[in-house]
Amino acid sequence: MPGWSASGHRIKAPLDYSRGPEKTWVYGALRVRDGKELTRCAASRNSTNYIALLSDIEADNPAGDIFMITDNLSSHNSAQTRAWMAEHPRLHHVFIPKGACWLNLQEGFLNGMNKTLNRLLEPKQDGYIHRFLLQE
Numbered sequence: 001m002p003g004w005s006a007s008g009h010r011i012k013a014p015l016d017y018s019r020g021p022e023k024t025w026v027y028g029a030l031r032v033r034d035g036k037e038l039t040r041c042a043a044s045r046n047s048t049n050y051i052a053l054l055s056d057i058e059a060d061n062p063a064g065d066i067f068m069i070t071d072n073l074s075s076h077n078s079a080q081t082r083a084w085m086a087e088h089p090r091l092h093h094v095f096i097p098k099g100a101c102w103l104n105l106q107e108g109f110l111n112g113m114n115k116t117l118n119r120l121l122e123p124k125q126d127g128y129i130h131r132f133l134l135q136e
C-alpha cells in the first residue's frame with residue numbers, strides 16, 4: 001500500500017503489469033468538447049513522435065486556436081518541440097503543475113485503456129497494443 005518511507009519518500013504501489021523489453025508507447029490526445037480521442041503508437045518516447053501527435057491534432061482541428069493541457073515530460077518542452085510550436089502558432093501548451101497528474105484527463109483515458117487491453121489481450125504478444133489500436 002502506498003505511503004511514506006522513514007526517509008520521507010513516497011512508497012509506490014507495485015504494478016500489476018510490466019512493459020517488458022518490447023515496448024509500445026501510446027501517444028494520445030482527448031478533445032474535451034466531444035470526447036474524441038486521437039492515438040498513435042511508436043517504439044520510443046521522444047520529441048519526434050510527440051510532434052507527430054501534434055501534427056495529427058492540428059490536422060484534426062483545422063480552425064481556431066488549440067489549447068493542449070499536458071504534463072512536463074521533457075519531450076513536451078524540448079528545443080525541437082518549441083521550434084515546431086513556433087511554426088504552428090494555433091497550438092498552445094498549458095502545462096499542469098508538477099505533482100498534479102490528476103488534472104490531466106488523458107492520463108485517466110490511457111490508464112483505463114491499458115487495463116482493458118491487458119485484460120482482453122495476451123500481454124506477452126509483441127505489438128499487441130499497436131495492432132489493437134490500428135485494428136491490424
